[in-house]
Amino acid sequence: MTAAAIVVAAGRGERFGAAGNKLLLPLAGRPVLLWTLLRLRACPRLTEFVIVAAERDREAVVTLAEQALPDRPWRMAAGGATRSQSVRSGLAALPAEVEWVAIHDGARPLISPALVERLLDAAQVAGAAYRLGARCLEVVREDGRVRAAVEGPDGPEEVVARAAVLAGGVRFRVLDRAGAVRPRRLLQTAQTELPMAGVDEVEVYLGREVAGGSFAWAIPTVGKRVKLGVCAEERAAVLLERLLAGPRIAPRRLDGVARIRSKPVPVRPARRTAYERVVVVGDAAGQVKPTTAGGIYYGILCAELAARTLDDGLRRGDLSARRLAGYERSWRAELGRELRVGSAFRRIGERLDDKRLDRLVRALALLPADVHALVAGGGEERGALEALAASLGVADRFHLLGPREDVGAVLAALDVFVVCSDREGLSNAMLEALAAGVPVVSTAVSGAAEALAPDAGGLAPGVVVGFDPAELAAAVGALLADPARRLAMGRAAARRARERFDFERMLDAWEAVLAG
Ligand SMILES: Cc1cc2nc3c(=O)[nH]c(=O)nc-3n(C[C@H](O)[C@H](O)[C@H](O)COP(=O)(O)OP(=O)(O)OC[C@H]3O[C@@H](n4cnc5c(N)ncnc54)[C@H](O)[C@@H]3O)c2cc1C
Incomplete structure (x- = not known):
């Protein structure tokens, strides 16, 4: 088995707030990227390395690669405008004989060589492929299989599989086409990021006028930047604009321009998340905290439970709705109590008005x-x-x-x-x-x-x-x-x-x- 590593290191460090590429900054005495490369070099099966970097960082990255990989073939590839474009550029730079590829983010230096080995083993046994930059148009359940219509970078293609996990967040088109039900309730969010003075801790704002049915927040991120958002029953963007112009925020704003992004969030899980050959995970299933709509932790947890049930079903050759209902039972057993308590708090919160x-x-x-x-x-x-x-x-x-x-x-x-x-x-x-x-x-x-x-x-x-x-x-x-x-x-x-x-x-x- 010949395996190569693609290390993506073409970021601009914008979110981190650094002047340049954060991967070149020192961490415990060494540049972050050097740590990452050294960890990957400790994995003997990785016989080729492609490092994807922006042109402006090329010289610095070459120096680090020479230092970290004196005994392994490596090459550079040009970074793209987005992460998926960078990965595609890395894939295009691979030698033809490479069969397996481990794609890793250069900003994650704590990857263990053992984990890479395990992933390569699992991919080899199970067969795995990422279709980057591809959009799934529909997933259809048919006798004994699922069929997905995919619009890829090289045109339309059809993918046939034994089972499908629907995890497309709040874009429900594929879910609808597959005959799966949506989360029972959605709220609207609007968020922006802007520099502000004097926001040292997370601030939460309540009240119908601020965020009817939910809450608004100011979360300090890096430097003086603050994520300011509103989650509401409706008109979240209008409420956010009002908040930006109001007495809580306006006097502390350091910048006049704020780009607002809107997105729905689920706050109540779907009635059903497991079907024959199909399971639904994450926001698509409404697996979020009912009070805050936070879904990262629940989504990761439920993804693991879904993987376990599917693994079991695949081994037994049984992907019936009955077998996969085990996933539904397991995540509800794990989160049911928290969800019930959270929903009760949400109901209390919603019914309380500004009279408090x-x-x-x-x-x-x-x-x-x-x-x-x-x-x-x-x-x-x-x-x-x-x-x-x-x-x-x-x-x-x-x-x-x-x-x-x-x-x-x-x-x-x-x-x-x-x-x-x-x-x-x-x-x-x-x-x-x-x-x-x-x-x-x-x-x-x-x-x-x-x-x-x-x-x-x-x-x-x-x-x-x-x-x-x-x-x-x-x-x-x-x-x-x-x-x-x-x-x-x-x-x-x-x-x-x-x-x-x-x-x-x-x-x-x-x-x-x-x-x-
Ligand atoms: C403003 C805001 C702030 C938040 N803050 C927090 C927080 O602080 N903590 C927290 O825990 N949660 C937070 N959340 C919620 C959190 O972002 C979600 O619960 C979480 O991202 C859900 O993960 P997911 O993988 O299910 O869906 P997503 O993160 O939405 O991922 C779905 C992915 O599927 C892709 N996709 C969709 N349809 C298709 C298709 N047809 N073909 C191919 N790809 C497709 C999408 O492009 C996307 O990349 C916040 C949400 C918002 C909107």
Whole structure:
């Protein structure tokens, strides 16, 4: 068996943020590419080497190859614009007698010679070929085989096989043609990468206005670059543009231009992922975390389980739907619990709106056992909030009163009124609480600081806190423990409502504004 190695080393180091080719940078005292070549040289079956490099790096790469491969034939090939073009260029440079090829990324110096040997063995036993730059048009299941129509670099071709793995991500055309079902739910993502100041940690943004149904993120990558993205039920690109222009991001942007890429992501697995002679893996099967749509780990895990089931089926000569259903059972057994918990969290998250009553439930869990929370009004969040309260052990202290006509009586029963929203204009409910003489604890939503500011005598009708449930709990707890302060604040609250927000006074103020 004659085997050759193609080492692809034509990158520009853009993602890495290096000025030149990252493979030429030192790692533990030696250039990365030198480490990689030395590892591959330790594999005796590799009798030929082709190193694919860009013209500008040629001289440096030749020096490294001379150093690493003094006793093996090697040659250079020109790098292409894409990775697959570089590999094709490497293949074209191989001597005709080479039968087997190991293709390796020069940026991965930890490859072990033993792994290369195992891969060569496996390829020799099983037969393996990569069809690079080829597009699969359809996969058809027929009696005793699968047939794939492929559009390759050299024109159309047909590939016949015993089984097929459909792993085309969210491009579902082949899946549909093969009669396999799609993931049950998709969301939209939009992402861009741009330089920003002051993003040192991952930031996550929630709320319907930011990313309806999901979340937005800022992830620092290299240097000052940040990946900024939105995952949402719909219009992700519009939401991302809004985020880019909004107060969270705009002041920290260091660059005016941001190219947005959009892509759907699955958040719920397909009902079925195994058929006769066909299994579906990765995003195509919806094997992702329901909360984040992250699918890299699940995809790798499920690919391994699919390979095991197929290997077993091929050995037994049984690729029936029944045999391959073993794959479906194994990945669901492995991930089922995580998927169920993740889906439950997603449902809770989706039903919670910007009022963030979940924050109140979490704060309640931090307060003494004799503190109760009352919520008047109805809404779709009821089930999710009850589930959260039960999970935090406060179901008996969290009371959802439903729609009420007697809001005055409810307010009169309160010691403290809480606003726990992510965002509000000037909360009407808060103004009603002030009018009823109830002191307020509010998150720092836009109208709160002004409405609850101390009066001339230094007495405030309420307290403004941050968005952490612990802060909310501390402020509520302090007020509950101090009846005298509560009483004084309640009086200040009623006064504030009368003096600033009384209907007649507000009309007067509006008239004054309109009169110029
Ligand atoms: C913006 C964004 C950020 C993400 N961040 C994370 C993260 O931080 N962590 C995480 O775990 N996951 C993340 N994910 C999800 C992750 O990218 C996917 O779950 C993962 O890539 C799925 O792998 P896959 O191999 O199933 O599909 P893909 O990565 O989509 O690969 C499918 C491949 O098949 C090819 N293909 C499709 N159709 C054909 C055809 N007909 N013929 C030939 N080839 C075809 C495609 O070109 C593609 O190369 C993110 C996704 C997005 C959109």
